[in-house]
Structures are given as structure tokens and as C-alpha cells.
Amino acid sequence: MEGMDFRDVSVLLVDDNANMRKVVGTMLKAAGVRRIREANDGLEGLKIFQTQEIDIIFTDLMMQPVDGLAFIRWIRTSTASPNHFVPIIMMTGHATQRTLNEARMAGVTEFLAKPLTARGVMHRINEIVNNPRPFVRASEYFGPCRRRRIDHDFQGVERRGAAAAPVQDALEEMDLEDIY
Numbered sequence: 001m002e003g004m005d006f007r008d009v010s011v012l013l014v015d016d017n018a019n020m021r022k023v024v025g026t027m028l029k030a031a032g033v034r035r036i037r038e039a040n041d042g043l044e045g046l047k048i049f050q051t052q053e054i055d056i057i058f059t060d061l062m063m064q065p066v067d068g069l070a071f072i073r074w075i076r077t078s079t080a081s082p083n084h085f086v087p088i089i090m091m092t093g094h095a096t097q098r099t100l101n102e103a104r105m106a107g108v109t110e111f112l113a114k115p116l117t118a119r120g121v122m123h124r125i126n127e128i129v130n131n132p133r134p135f136v137r138a139s140e141y142f143g144p145c146r147r148r149r150i151d152h153d154f155q156g157v158e159r160r161g162a163a164a165a166p167v168q169d170a171l172e173e174m175d176l177e178d179i180y
Contacts, residue, residue: 004032004129005032006028006031006032006033006034007032007033007034008034008035009033009035009055009056010035010036010037010052010053010054010055010056011028011033011035011036011037011054011055011056011057011058012036012037012038012039012045012048012049012052012054012056012057012058012059013025013036013037013038013039013058013059014038014039014040014041014042014044014045014057014058014059014060014063014068014071015039015040015058015059015060015063015091016040016041016060016062016063016064017060018040020060020091020114020116021038023116024058024091024116024121025038027116027118027121027122028121030118031118031121031122031125037052037054040063041063041064041065041066041067042059042063042065042066042067042068042070042071042074043065043066045057045059045066045071046066046071046074046075049075049081049082049083049086050080050081050082054083054086055086055087056086056087056088056089056125056128057075057086057087057088057089058089058091058112059071059072059088059089059090059091060090060091060092061090061091061092061094061099061103062092062094068090068092068103069102069103069106072088072090072103072106072107072108073106073107075088075107076106076107076142076143077107077142084135084142085135087109087110087128087132087144088107088108088109088110089108089109089110089111089112089121089124089125089128090103090108090110090111090112091112091113091114091116092111092112092113092114093113093114093115095111095113095114104143104146105141106143107141107142107143107144108143108144109128109133109143109144110124110127110128112124132144133145133147
């Protein structure tokens with residue numbers, strides 16, 4: 001990340017906690033970001049996003065009246081969205097497997113658990129800049145490819161686009177002794 005010039009990068013911080021916006025803003029300023037916009041919730045974030053050019057978004061998960069997931073879904077799927085491909089970093093103090101999966105399904109690019117560190121923030125920006133993932137459009141999803149690693153030697157059946165196996169068939173094949 002050394003040597004990267006962030007002076008012209010425009011970042012939108014969406015978090016209902018003013019202190020968190022200040023902390024993240026300070027980290028970004030230390031990295032050289034000079035164009036930082038702030039929003040108190042997803043609705044205010046959408047207004048800023050529609051009127052200003054934004055290069056990276058940091059958003060909280062839990063906000064009112066529009067939370068981070070609804071905010072991300074709108075950006076990724078709305079015909080009124082000015083940039084469906086903008087990198088979005090979700091920040092949350094409620095980092096569970098469930099919230100991670102929900103964020104991934106909404107189309108988040110990267111995920112950060114609070115409390116944040118400058119190293120974690122910069123690592124996520126580095127991933128966005130140096131390891132961008134292609135976008136995928138499927139019947140129920142639009143966003144960055146959720147696969148972190150491409151296995152070029154994979155010989156199995158590609159799941160993307162394949163019909164889902166009926167739940168009943170999967171249940172019949174399970175050995176209940178293996179579950180417990």
C-alpha cells in the first residue's frame with residue numbers, strides 16, 4: 001500500500017455513530033484520503049451516492065431507518081443507482097456467520113468486524129485495489145464474486161447456475177448420527 005496516492009479517492013462513510021465515522025475518517029486521512037463524505041444512515045447515504053461520485057463506500061450494518069443491507073441491495077440492484085460496481089466495505093459490531101452471509105448475499109465487497117484497526121481498514125482497501133473480484137449476475141444475486149480463491153485445477157461440477165437439489169433428497173441422504 002506504500003506509495004499509493006489516495007488524494008483523489010472519494011469515500012462515503014455511512015454509520016449512525018458519529019464517533020465511528022470520526023475514527024474511520026481519521027484512519028483514511030492518515031492514508032491520504034482527502035475526499036470523505038459522511039452519512040448518518042442508509043437513506044442519507046443514498047442521497048449522497050446519487051449526487052456525488054463515490055469510489056469506495058464504508059457502511060455500518062445496523063442503522064435506522066435504512067440499514068446497511070438495504071443500502072447495499074439498492075446500490076447493487078436499483079436502476080437509479082449511478083454505480084452498481086462501487087466497492088462496499090461493511091463494518092459491524094455484530095459479526096456473526098449469519099450477518100456475514102447476509103452481507104455477502106446483499107453484494108458487499110469486503111467485511112470488517114468492529115472494533116476496527118487501521119491495519120484492517122487498509123487491508124480491505126488493498127484487497128479492493130489490488131485484488132478486485134469480478135462481478136457476477138445470477139438469478140438471485142448481483143455483486144462481487146464471493147469466491148476468494150479460484151481453483152484452476154477444479155474438476156467437479158460447477159454449482160453456479162445449476163439447479164438446486166431438492167431439500168427432501170438431501171435430508172434422506174444425511175446420516176443423523178453424523179449431525180450430532
